[in-house]
Amino acid sequence: xxxxxxxxxxxxxxxxxxxxxxxxxxxxxxxxxxxxxxxxxxxxxxxxxxxxxxxxxxxxxxxxxxxxxxxxxxxxxxxxxxxxxxxxxxxxxxxxxxxxxxxxxxxxxxxxxxxxxxxxxxxxxxxxxxxxxxxxxxxxxxxxxxxxxxxxxxxxxxxxxxxxxxxxxxxxxxxxxxxxxxxxxxxxxxxxxxxxxxxxxxxxxxxxxxxxxxxxxxxxxxxxxxxxxxxxxxxxxxxxxxxxxxxxxxxxxxxxxxxxxxxxxxxxxxxxxxxxxxxxxxxxxxxxxxxxxxxxxxxxxxxxxxxxxxxxxxxxxxxxxxxxxxxxxxxxxxxxxxxxxxxxxxxxxxxxxxxxxxxxxxxxxxxxxxxxxxxxxxxxxxxxxxxxxxxxxxxxxxxxxxxxxxxxxxxxxx
Amino acid sequence: xxxxxxxxxxxxxxxxxxxxxxxxxxxxxxxxxxxxxxxxxxxxxxxxxxxxxxxxxxxxxxxxxxxxxxxxxxxxxxxxxxx
Numbered sequence: 001x002x003x004x005x006x007x008x009x010x011x012x013x014x015x016x017x018x019x020x021x022x023x024x025x026x027x028x029x030x031x032x033x034x035x036x037x038x039x040x041x042x043x044x045x046x047x048x049x050x051x052x053x054x055x056x057x058x059x060x061x062x063x064x065x066x067x068x069x070x071x072x073x074x075x076x077x078x079x080x081x082x083x084x085x086x087x088x089x090x091x092x093x094x095x096x097x098x099x100x101x102x103x104x105x106x107x108x109x110x111x112x113x114x115x116x117x118x119x120x121x122x123x124x125x126x127x128x129x130x131x132x133x134x135x136x137x138x139x140x141x142x143x144x145x146x147x148x149x150x151x152x153x154x155x156x157x158x159x160x161x162x163x164x165x166x167x168x169x170x171x172x173x174x175x176x177x178x179x180x181x182x183x184x185x186x187x188x189x190x191x192x193x194x195x196x197x198x199x200x201x202x203x204x205x206x207x208x209x210x211x212x213x214x215x216x217x218x219x220x221x222x223x224x225x226x227x228x229x230x231x232x233x234x235x236x237x238x239x240x241x242x243x244x245x246x247x248x249x250x251x252x253x254x255x256x257x258x259x260x261x262x263x264x265x266x267x268x269x270x271x272x273x274x275x276x277x278x279x280x281x282x283x284x285x286x287x288x289x290x291x292x293x294x295x296x297x298x299x300x301x302x303x304x305x306x307x308x309x310x311x312x313x314x315x316x317x318x319x320x321x322x323x324x325x326x327x328x329x330x331x332x333x334x335x336x337x338x339x340x341x342x343x344x345x346x347x348x349x350x351x352x353x354x355x356x357x358x359x360x361x362x363x364x365x366x367x368x369x370x371x372x373x374x375x376x377x378x379x380x381x382x383x384x385x386x387x388x389x390x391x392x393x394x395x396x397x398x399x400x401x402x403x404x405x406x407x408x409x410x411x412x413x414x
Numbered sequence: 415x416x417x418x419x420x421x422x423x424x425x426x427x428x429x430x431x432x433x434x435x436x437x438x439x440x441x442x443x444x445x446x447x448x449x450x451x452x453x454x455x456x457x458x459x460x461x462x463x464x465x466x467x468x469x470x471x472x473x474x475x476x477x478x479x480x481x482x483x484x485x486x487x488x489x490x491x492x493x494x495x496x497x
């Protein structure tokens with residue numbers, strides 16, 4: 001018996017704010033969360049801009065003495081996760097703990113802690129390394145800390161498919177609820193890779209925008225003058241729940257998860273297939289699994305990172321899946337234009353925004369899309385948000401490694 | 415001779431900081447794991463903090479014998495005196 005899966009709670013930590021309503025309002029109003037990277041070494045890096053969670057603190061959720069034991073990416077997921085659970089009105093002590101899950105995506109884990117400990121190791125030797133090093137850097141720590149807080153004894157693990165991590169995590173949860181394995185889960189994605197290694201590493205690939213003199217203008221998906229993505233940090237965590245379970249406890253149902261598609265390029269470790277064959281297949285599979293026709297889709301929250309190749313490939317993928325006509329009619333936007341690319345966290349934050357787009361009937365804008373690339377010829381909702389009734393959304397995520405993962409949500413109708 | 419009182423005060427300060435406790439709740443008789451709630455990783459972290467603070471190396475065998483704050487003081491005093 002196939003179950004229905006609904007979303008009952010949202011939580012966010014993002015460069016536009018640390019609560020859902022603040023981040024969503026600022027996003028709709030066209031504000032940018034991108035600024036100069038707050039690092040004293042900034043000037044030796046090629047790219048010096050980022051979407052940062054500058055005054056974020058995990059307190060009071062994590063006690064001061066324990067803050068140093070939990071790495072930043074896991075702190076983000078912890079805070080966003082607790083907020084999502086609270087918003088869902090969920091009391092885990094009343095649940096069968098073996099039918100609960102915590103599955104959180106993360107691309108690279110604790111880069112900054114690796115840097116700190118490597119510095120210590122080089123300077124003072126291996127015996128001075130913190131015993132918390134491994135439990136801090138492992139990317140499954142995000143899901144595990146939430147499991148410990150709530151006594152979740154079902155499936156708990158991290159998912160790593162680079163920038164598609166959050167979507168792959170949420171797809172796992174969707175399938176587990178749908179087939180009756182679990183009742184409810186904390187899921188989404190997180191990342192805190194705005195660190196020396198992260199910025200230098202992506203910089204070395206020439207993947208990052210170097211528009212250092214105009215940070216707010218740097219993230220320009222689908223624009224002719226785009227020059228790479230802006231690295232961002234944060235988490236988007238949601239509560240997914242089996243429909244009858246949600247109804248029984250009188251939960252507020254925000255949207256329904258109705259389908260997904262997951263494929264792999266298997267062509268190059270980082271470079272996307274330019275024709276969008278495999279990403280297109282993922283979007284198409286999503287339509288099929290949701291039982292939608294191409295013209296049923298109201299909004300696509302694009303992966304849209306603002307790399308030269310990626311935006312063209314995604315445009316091609318959407319056209320392949322929806323067909324030229326329906327592709328031209330659907331509202332598309334990239335919220336990375338406002339907060340940068342949250343890597344493993346991006347799919348989580350973007351599904352939060354997707355849910356809110358159906359709630360409020362608002363397509364968030366693609367900032368900085370001033371001169372569209374001729375190869376990117378869809379309606380990307382440039383510069384300002386647009387009001388439109390939105391019943392059905394697809395959220396795309398594509399990751400290094402060739403991972404393509406898309407999720408379909410719909411306005412909930414009983 | 416190392417000043418035992420001073421060393422004890424420093425050790426209590428380090429423990430208080432690491433475990434998030436008030437200094438005046440920690441005495442020489444406090445058991446680091448059972449009374450102060452340190453887990454195995456906390457204890458390992460504390461040993462490193464003591465080593466860095468007093469510029470010594472506490473070997474594994476001696477670390478195993480440490481249970482209370484007083485044990486730490488004794489260990490460090492004896493190592494400092496040897497030096």
